[in-house]
Amino acid sequence: DGGITQSPKYLFRKEGQNVTLSCEQNLNHDAMYWYRQDPGQGLRLIYYSQIVNDFQKGDIAEGYSVSREKKESFPLTVTSAQKNPTAFYLCASSIPGVEYGYTFGSGTRLTVV
Amino acid sequence: DQQVKQNSPSLSVQEGRISILNCDYTNSMFDYFLWYKKYPAEGPTFLISISSIKDKNEDGRFTVFLNKSAKHLSLHIVPSQPGDSAVYFCAAMNSGGYQKVTFGTGTKLQVIP
Numbered sequence: 001d002g003g004i005t006q007s008p009k010y011l012f013r014k015e016g017q018n019v020t021l022s023c024e025q026n027l028n029h030d031a032m033y034w035y036r037q038d039p040g041q042g043l044r045l046i047y048y049s050q051i052v053n054d055f056q057k058g059d060i061a062e063g064y065s066v067s068r069e070k071k072e073s074f075p076l077t078v079t080s081a082q083k084n085p086t087a088f089y090l091c092a093s094s095i096p097g098v099e100y101g102y103t104f105g106s107g108t109r110l111t112v113v
Numbered sequence: 114d115q116q117v118k119q120n121s122p123s124l125s126v127q128e129g130r131i132s133i134l135n136c137d138y139t140n141s142m143f144d145y146f147l148w149y150k151k152y153p154a155e156g157p158t159f160l161i162s163i164s165s166i167k168d169k170n171e172d173g174r175f176t177v178f179l180n181k182s183a184k185h186l187s188l189h190i191v192p193s194q195p196g197d198s199a200v201y202f203c204a205a206m207n208s209g210g211y212q213k214v215t216f217g218t219g220t221k222l223q224v225i226p
Contacts, residue, residue, distance in 0.1 A: 006156075033213075033214075042119075042219050044216075045213070090157070092156075101149075101159060101162070101206060101214045104156030104157050104158070106155050107154065107155065107156050109154065
């Protein structure tokens with residue numbers, strides 16, 4: 001079955017540490033996205049990538065970094081510069097001209113302890 | 114700047130009755146509108162969409178209405194079922210090329226048995 005796999009589902013990080021969230025898709029989608037969900041704020045775009053080796057900042061990119069070395073993979077690194085990293089992180093992918101927008105992964109809950 | 118707004122953070126409806134979820138947008142360049150449903154600790158799943166050239170789209174118990182002049186859309190669920198209890202996100206995008214979807218803040222629907 002095609003889909004998007006995010007791992008791990010739950011992640012704990014100590015303050016000052018970087019952490020990388022994994023996102024893999026086997027849908028052959030060109031574009032991939034990272035969103036963050038906070039209570040009362042909906043989904044906010046962190047980074048997106050339209051093709052391999054290219055990515056753009058979204059609305060809240062500060063404190064995050066990404067790479068897109070393979071079409072299937074779009075890992076997100078939450079750096080120590082991110083002031084409020086505790087959130088639910090969602091990865092998504094899409095192809096052009098699709099009326100249903102994105103296919104989402106099941107998310108990663110990151111908690112800073 | 115919140116381009117897609119859902120002003121009701123929550124809604125409670127009796128089972129069997131109609132649920133109406135509302136959404137407003139400010140960007141007149143949006144030409145596709147979508148509704149996603151999200152359960153806790155899961156990624157959103159696509160529910161229904163509508164093109165800006167239409168004013169209504171129906172899929173089973175779900176109907177989306179679009180009023181372009183008012184920049185307003187609504188999702189009707191009839192009849193509401195307990196399994197419909199979830200957070201519903203309104204979203205909008207430009208359908209050309211690699212679309213970037215803008216999400217609202219979500220409305221939590223509770224269907225009471």
